[in-house]
Amino acid sequence: MCVKEVILITGRTLKQGSNLENKMSDAYFDAAAQCEMNENLLTRIGASVGDAVKVSTRFGEVVVNAEKDDGLPDGHIFIPMGPWANAIVDPDTGGVGTPAFKGDPANIEKTDEAVLSVKDLIARYREG
Amino acid sequence: MAAETVSNVVCPLCGCLCDDIEVIVEDGKISNVKKACPLGKNKIMGHDRIKAPMIRENGEFKEVSYDDAIEKSAQILAQAKRPLLYGWASLICEAQRKGVELAEEIGALIDTTASVCHGSTVVGVQGRGAPGCTLGEVKNRADLVIYWGCNPQEAHPRHRARYAHSVKGMYRPNGKKDRKVFVIDVRETKTAKVADEFVKIDPGYDYMAFSALRTILAGHADVVPDTVGGVAKEKLVEMVDAMKSCEFGVIFGGMGLTQTRCRYKNLENVISLVDELNAHTKFTLIPMRGHYNVNGSGHTLAWLTGYPFAIDFSRGYAWYNPGETASNDVLLRREVDAMMAIAGDPGAHFPGESLRHMAKIPLIQIDPYANPTTELADIVIPTAVSGVEVDGTAYRMDGVPIRTRKVVETEYLTDEEVLERILTRVRELKGGN
Numbered sequence: 001m002c003v004k005e006v007i008l009i010t011g012r013t014l015k016q017g018s019n020l021e022n023k024m025s026d027a028y029f030d031a032a033a034q035c036e037m038n039e040n041l042l043t044r045i046g047a048s049v050g051d052a053v054k055v056s057t058r059f060g061e062v063v064v065n066a067e068k069d070d071g072l073p074d075g076h077i078f079i080p081m082g083p084w085a086n087a088i089v090d091p092d093t094g095g096v097g098t099p100a101f102k103g104d105p106a107n108i109e110k111t112d113e114a115v116l117s118v119k120d121l122i123a124r125y126r127e128g
Numbered sequence: 129m130a131a132e133t134v135s136n137v138v139c140p141l142c143g144c145l146c147d148d149i150e151v152i153v154e155d156g157k158i159s160n161v162k163k164a165c166p167l168g169k170n171k172i173m174g175h176d177r178i179k180a181p182m183i184r185e186n187g188e189f190k191e192v193s194y195d196d197a198i199e200k201s202a203q204i205l206a207q208a209k210r211p212l213l214y215g216w217a218s219l220i221c222e223a224q225r226k227g228v229e230l231a232e233e234i235g236a237l238i239d240t241t242a243s244v245c246h247g248s249t250v251v252g253v254q255g256r257g258a259p260g261c262t263l264g265e266v267k268n269r270a271d272l273v274i275y276w277g278c279n280p281q282e283a284h285p286r287h288r289a290r291y292a293h294s295v296k297g298m299y300r301p302n303g304k305k306d307r308k309v310f311v312i313d314v315r316e317t318k319t320a321k322v323a324d325e326f327v328k329i330d331p332g333y334d335y336m337a338f339s340a341l342r343t344i345l346a347g348h349a350d351v352v353p354d355t356v357g358g359v360a361k362e363k364l365v366e367m368v369d370a371m372k373s374c375e376f377g378v379i380f381g382g383m384g385l386t387q388t389r390c391r392y393k394n395l396e397n398v399i400s401l402v403d404e405l406n407a408h409t410k411f412t413l414i415p416m417r418g419h420y421n422v423n424g425s426g427h428t429l430a431w432l433t434g435y436p437f438a439i440d441f442s443r444g445y446a447w448y449n450p451g452e453t454a455s456n457d458v459l460l461r462r463e464v465d466a467m468m469a470i471a472g473d474p475g476a477h478f479p480g481e482s483l484r485h486m487a488k489i490p491l492i493q494i495d496p497y498a499n500p501t502t503e504l505a506d507i508v509i510p511t512a513v514s515g516v517e518v519d520g521t522a523y524r525m526d527g528v529p530i531r532t533r534k535v536v537e538t539e540y541l542t543d544e545e546v547l548e549r550i551l552t553r554v555r556e557l558k559g560g561n
Contacts, residue, residue: 013282017167018166070316071317082477089479091479097243097450097456102331126504
């Protein structure tokens with residue numbers, strides 16, 4: 001099922017940071033094309049770790065792999081900073097130049113759609 | 129050839145600028161890195177470099193000479209009406225200085241990765257002051273360490289061990305036993321798990337929490353609600369007691385303050401809290417800067433233009449108004465007609481809506497490695513890795529300038545050389561004005 005109005009946080013992880021200068025690699029894909037949530041939320045959307053999930057906000061949608069982190073409170077999801085997270089964050093710069101990379105309302109559901117590679121994800125922007 | 133160990137190398141990854149790294153060099157190539165965290169080790173070890181300059185033709189990259197790539201870049205920048213020069217974080221101050229020259233010459237906007245990171249901190253500091261200290265003071269004196277909205281276990285992995293927690297200092301001879309560490313975050317991060325106290329706060333309530341702490345500190349706990357942003361009033365009172373009674377306190381602020389609701393206002397409020405705590409004890413604040421020399425970009429741009437990021441030279445003089453002149457401001461307004469991304473990766477770290485415009489305009493990328501920005505770029509100019517193949521100045525997160533070391537030779541041009549050549553050619557194209 002689709003769970004609405006979760007809160008999206010994005011940020012650094014050790015694996016994402018370890019591949020900062022290696023972003024076209026499989027290791028970066030594995031590190032950044034994922035969405036962490038706690039066991040309870042995984043159960044609510046009917047997904048297991050590694051399943052594809054679609055996360056949508058009013059700024060777009062993105063498909064990433066589900067990951068478990070029980071450090072996240074109920075109703076919160078975390079996508080590592082990077083092109084997958086940034087496909088859906090609020091671009092509004094809040095009067096200071098910085099988009100809202102943390103705290104955006106989002107919906108999340110299990111999906112059969114594929115997780116896009118960096119190249120395919122960025123190619124979408126070339127298409128307009 | 130025998131392996132050589134280069135000692136005291138400065139790590140060019142994050143704002144910790146760890147200066148105790150050992151790099152093993154065999155036959156002119158790096159074969160191992162010791163003491164660094166996984167982030168730093170992977171950067172110093174290096175991997176698949178962009179082999180040669182490239183220009184995109186009919187959608188496909190074609191390898192070209194440095195001369196051709198620099199010529200084409202200079203033509204684009206000289207003709208642009210509203211060029212944006214973005215990045216400037218993962219390189220040395222000497223190259224940043226050259227970037228300001230280029231920006232002034234072509235009337236460009238010049239902006240750094242701070243605008244998507246600690247720009248809010250910089251603006252908060254401009255409004256309220258910088259109650260900072262060095263990391264050495266933290267190491268030797270701090271007995272209360274508060275990580276607020278930051279997760280050094282993943283973003284600055286050696287920060288606790290080198291500067292703030294387990295490290296033994298002159299007046300903290302027992303390291304961890306002599307300090308108390310609080311983590312305030314919206315989730316139980318890896319840092320929260322190793323702290324003495326984890327205080328969970330609801331997203332976007334940091335400003336209210338700082339106001340509550342200041343109210344309690346001023347002796348008006350009676351007007352504070354039972355919970356503030358999900359934090360119980362008793363916990364806030366306990367925090368104020370810990371802050372007032374410590375000998376030397378430090379708050380390390382992260383993206384949890386700068387990228388959320390209230391942005392720079394969060395910083396103004398926490399700096400006011402730190403100011404008021406100094407009536408009781410010694411208290412300081414240090415932003416957890418990300419890129420190794422993003423702090424240096426703020427210093428370099430400020431001493432050359434008067435402003436630390438988001439600077440607009442279109443009027444012929446430096447104009448600064450983040451919210452109007454930062455990269456995402458101008459990209460979202462579809463204002464920019466050419467862009468250079470250097471030592472920063474907007475393709476990975478800007479919102480999709482900004483990338484849509486970047487895809488439509490000529491984009492020049494200067495970087496050692498391919499990344500999502502490369503996928504949008506029209507010209508790609510590979511350069512030497514600053515801090516590994518080029519020495520120069522970088523500023524640690526606490527504002528201490530450190531000379532990075534050159535570890536190995538390279539055949540790539542340096543960022544500074546590429547910028548100098550573009551600048552020279554731009555001046556020729558513009559008729560020597």
